Every structure is written in C-alpha cells, then in structure tokens.
Amino acid sequence: MTYDDLRALVPEPSQSYDWVRCCDLLPALLRLEETPQDPYYHAEGNVGIHTRMVLDALLADAHYQRADADGRFVLFMACLLHDIAKPDTTVIDEASGRIGQPGHSRRGSVDVRVLMWKARVPFALREAVCRIIAVHQVPFHAFASRKGERPEWLAHRLSWELSLPDLCCVARCDMLGRHYEKRADSLADIALFEQLAQEEGCWTGPRKMADAHTRLAYFRGADTSPDYPLFQQPGAQVTVMCGLPASGKNHWVAQHRKGWPVVSFDDARAELGLKHGENDGMAAHHAVDQAKALLRRHEHFVWNATHLSQQMRTKTLDLLWTYHAQIELVYLEVPHPELMRRNRERDTTLSNAGIERMLHRWELPAPIEAHETVYDVQT
Secondary structure (H helix, E strand, C coil), rough: CCCCHHHHCCCCCCCCHHHHHHHHHCCHHHHHHHHCCCCCEEEEEEEEHHHHHHHHHHCCCCHHHCCCCCHHHHHHHHHHHCCCCHHHHHHCCCCCEEEECCHHHHHHHHHHHHHHHCCCCCHHHHHCCHHHHHHCCCHHHHHHCCCCHHHHHHHHHHHHCHHHHHHHHHHHHCCCCCCCCCHHHHHHHHHHHHHHHHCCCCCCCCCCCCHHHHHHHHHCCCCCCCCCCCCCCCEEEEEEECCCCCCCCCHHHHHHHHCCEEEHHHHHHHCCCCCEEEEEEEEEEEHHHHHHHHHHCCCEEEECCCCCCCCHHHEEEEEHHHHHCCEEEEECCCCCCHHHHHHHHHCCCCCCHHHHHHHHHHHCCCCHCCEEEEECCCC
C-alpha cells in the first residue's frame, strides 16, 4: 500500500466514496463490522455502520467541500480511520453489559501513524490525520472536562497541535453519523467550542503567547496568563533527543552538539554491562543520576534516548522542568525501509522485529512539550 493508493480513496466534493475499495486497501476496516457499540450513544449499530454514516456526513459538510486536495485527504482519512482501534479496545462489562472502548482515540492515532509511515504518506499530512484522531472527541466534552481542564485552555493547547476547523469538522461528522438522543446537545457544544476558539484568537492558528517559556509553563498547568512573560529562572540548556532506534540520534548529536556531555540509556546499559531490554530500570536510574548532577551544575547536555511515548518523555521533561532547564526537543525520523536497513547493519542487540514491537508506543512530541521542538524528518 502506498500514499497514492490512499489518496485514490479520497472523493472529490461532488463524488461518493467506495467502501468496498476502502476495505480492500485497508482490511482492518472489515473488523469494524463485527465490533459492537454502546446502543445509548450508537443506536445505529456497529462501528462499520457508524463510520459510513460519518463519511456521508463529511461529504455533505461545507468545510470538506471547500477544502483543497490535501485538506480533503486529511479530513477523509481522519473520518475513515477515527475508530479504527475500537475492535482492539472493546470491553463489555459483565455485570451491566455496557460496551466501552477506552483509549480507542489514542490507540487509533498510533495505529494510523504506523500504517501511514509505512505507506510513505508525507509527514505533515500524516501527523495532521493522527493528531485529529487522537483528540477527535475533545470538542464533545470541552465544557465538561473530566480532568477539570478549562475549555479556553483546551482550545489554546489544541491550536498549537492541529487545525481546529479540521478537528471540529471531524467531531461534527462523528456526531452527525450516529443515532443518539442527545446528538443536538453535542452538536451545540461543538459549535460553542468553535465560537470560543474564534473569540480566543486561535481558530485559524496557534494562540499567541508572550514567549516560549510562558507558553511552556502555561501548557504545563501553571496559574499564569499566556499574555504576560513569566520570569525564567537560570538553568541548564538541554537537548532531548526523540525517535525510533536507528533513526540517527547519535549521528545528529555528533554533528550538532559536538563536545556536549551526553546522558544515554544505551551508554548506561553499556557501563553497567546490560543488554537491550535487560534491567531497564537500573539503566534508567543510572542515567537519571547523571542528568541530575549536570542539572545541578547548570551544565548544558544532551539527553539521548528514544523517548518514544508521551509517558516516557514526560518523566524526562518533568525532571528538567523541576531544575529550570531550557528544553529543546529534537525529533528524528527516517522512512521504514531505511530504518530497518540501518538497524540490520549496526552493532546492536535490538532486532528489527524488536523495533516493530515498539511501534505501538510511538507518539510524536507535540510543539508544546518544550521551549523549542525540532522535527528533522527524512523522506
């Protein structure tokens, strides 16, 4: 499957989609027909029925009809694949019989990232699709966040990660493509979220921030205004590497941070005489101790690790933030065939099959995770 194959599935505004052709190219869609949903929220039936109703709503949506070819690709793929992970996340409560699919949005975004990476979909288009899928339900619940997040803050954050008009279009079609007794209320909430984003000045682009440090503090939950600079205490300058094994992190560090101290889980393993995957906790503890020593001395350094998932990055970034570091995130990526070739040819105990198993944790860093985020992507 190639990018051109996926592109050929996307209909012009005046055309209809071919579901059979979609399923032929993406067999995972066939499982949607066998996946039940909670009848309270989805009285229309299984996930396949719902997905086709969402696509019908999308083709009738003015935002899709106005979009250019790239925009239609993002919107169509986001709607087609927004629930692709429901088959693997479905749970049925034994006592009540209620059906749920916890975490399907986040899991789906990772699954689609892997699929599109291997199909050589351009980075910007791929990530636009994946970021929408990861948060496609947020506009439903922005005014009743379970985490207690203010809707203004959510709009500000999302405006730094994706196109809010695209997100709200997908959310609107997701709600139109179902039978749900409170559908009108949810559609009103989506419209209200759109209006809020427009009023907050972040509907068509990232919400303006006083500076990078204020932005980082604000999105980390500090009780501060994004419009007024927040004092930044002195600290180390730290470059945090991020990317799959064999993506070129060591080479990048040698080229761009020559002479800087390097904190590395791989180096920690080597110093402790451990193989990849052997007593990772001991290696991590050793690396963290090295980092803390450098942070206390305000010395610049590189933290070289995969930092593949948001959870993995958060541990590192939280520590750096505690020590008032100036944080730069550098994400590296190469095409799938090149990554496999490099890994085969390098001296490592990590097999290509081991890298493939790591892909289920592959979450790219967002622009709001550091003072500066660099995406160095080879095509």
